[in-house]
Each structure stands twice: as C-alpha cells, then as structure tokens.
Amino acid sequence: MSEHPTVDLLAVAAHRDDVELTCGGTLAKAARAGHRVGILDLTQGEMGTRGSAEVRADEAARAAGVLGAQVRLNAGLPDAHLVNDHSTRVKLVELLRTLRPRVVILPYPVGRHPDHRIASEVARDACFLAGLAKYHPTGGVEPHRPFKVLYALAYREDPVKPTFVVDITDTIDLKMAALHCYVSQFDGTTSAGEIFPTGQDLYELIRVQSAHYGSLIRRPYGEPFFTYETVAVDDVMGLGVQSM
Numbered sequence: 001m002s003e004h005p006t007v008d009l010l011a012v013a014a015h016r017d018d019v020e021l022t023c024g025g026t027l028a029k030a031a032r033a034g035h036r037v038g039i040l041d042l043t044q045g046e047m048g049t050r051g052s053a054e055v056r057a058d059e060a061a062r063a064a065g066v067l068g069a070q071v072r073l074n075a076g077l078p079d080a081h082l083v084n085d086h087s088t089r090v091k092l093v094e095l096l097r098t099l100r101p102r103v104v105i106l107p108y109p110v111g112r113h114p115d116h117r118i119a120s121e122v123a124r125d126a127c128f129l130a131g132l133a134k135y136h137p138t139g140g141v142e143p144h145r146p147f148k149v150l151y152a153l154a155y156r157e158d159p160v161k162p163t164f165v166v167d168i169t170d171t172i173d174l175k176m177a178a179l180h181c182y183v184s185q186f187d188g189t190t191s192a193g194e195i196f197p198t199g200q201d202l203y204e205l206i207r208v209q210s211a212h213y214g215s216l217i218r219r220p221y222g223e224p225f226f227t228y229e230t231v232a233v234d235d236v237m238g239l240g241v242q243s244m
C-alpha cells in the first residue's frame, strides 16, 4: 500500500504553485535541515486561465525538485469545484495515513478563491479523521493524526497577527527559483492567487512581501504562519526579536 515514502512535513494546498507562494522558503529550509518534505496539491489546475494541466504538472515537478521535496502528489480533485464532502475526506485521510506527516501546513481558512478556503477546511477535517481507527479503515495502513497543523498566512489582509515567522533568508533564492519554474503561470504577470497587483512584476512583488514578513522578525526575508494553539517558551531570556 505504501508506494510513497513517509514525510515529516507536508504542505497541502488547492493548486499547484500555491505552496511555493505561501511557504516555499519554509519547505526548502526544512528539506535542507534533513527533514523529509512532501507536497500535496488537491487539484490539477484544469480550470486555470493560463497553462494546461499537463504543463502545470511538469512545472510543479520541477519546482518540487528545486525545493528539495521528496514527494509531490496530486489528489486529482476538481479545480474550482472543491467540496468538503465524504469522498473528498476519505481520499485525503488515505493520503495522510500513507504519508504520515508530523507537521502539516494548510492554507489560511480565509481566502478569495473558494478552493483555498475549502482546501483549508477539508484538509483540517481529514487530519483529525485520519487518526480515528474506525474511520474508513484502509487495509494495512494504520491510523495517523498529524501532531501539528500550521496555517500559511502570507498575503492575507485580515487583521491576524502571525503566530510566528520562519526566517527564510537562506532559502529565499530557492523559493524564487521554484516560482520561476511556473513559466506558464507567472511570467509577465503582476498578480497570483491571493496576491493583488501593485503594478510591479509578480516575482518582485513576492520578494517585497517576503521582505516585509522578514522585517517582523528583524531578518531580511520570512514567511508568516498562524496556529490556533499557543506557542510554548521554556526560557524568556532566549526570546528573539527586539521590542524597542
């Protein structure tokens, strides 16, 4: 049953290129640190205005290689028609039990594109259900519930403070190189997904946004995340980020 290796960190998103935009630097950093990294795209992007599903598959595979991800799977769910229903949850539960991530990165629960909101909700539900032994038992694959769920907060304009920012200064070049794999989606554009146009080239806009998140932790580049849980600290003397 386990045709794919298990992973430590799994990023789940609605569309190919979503994880590069919101957490590509974090994935590359985790891979560089020796963690096994996986990406699960829920749809094949067949409703996208630009680029065919085949072209986007090739671009996504190359981007995964740039980030150092060991596994990139596609759930083959219908683009622009994602729903949080029984069959979708069962499919995601089976994938989560196969990949067995300890940490999962999901889209933020609020988003302009309905797929982004629904991907967040259905993937979170699947993370819980995957741990229930009697939920849709799958032959030979043990139940598994991820320990931690993180929400990628990049580009959101809601008044939500990041729970933490990952310093991606050392991997911003890999994030940008992964984004440059999506020639069909991004070359010559000024907006993408949840990123509204400012008139700047999209790649420059992403770099500037990453610099903003980095500035929140007094570093050149960063990616912001939200968790519903509170972050624990052992020693307040070790806290970083200067207050004044």
Ligand SMILES: [Zn+2]
Residues within 6 Å of the ligand: 014, 015, 018, 113, 116, 193
């Ligand atoms: Zn998307």
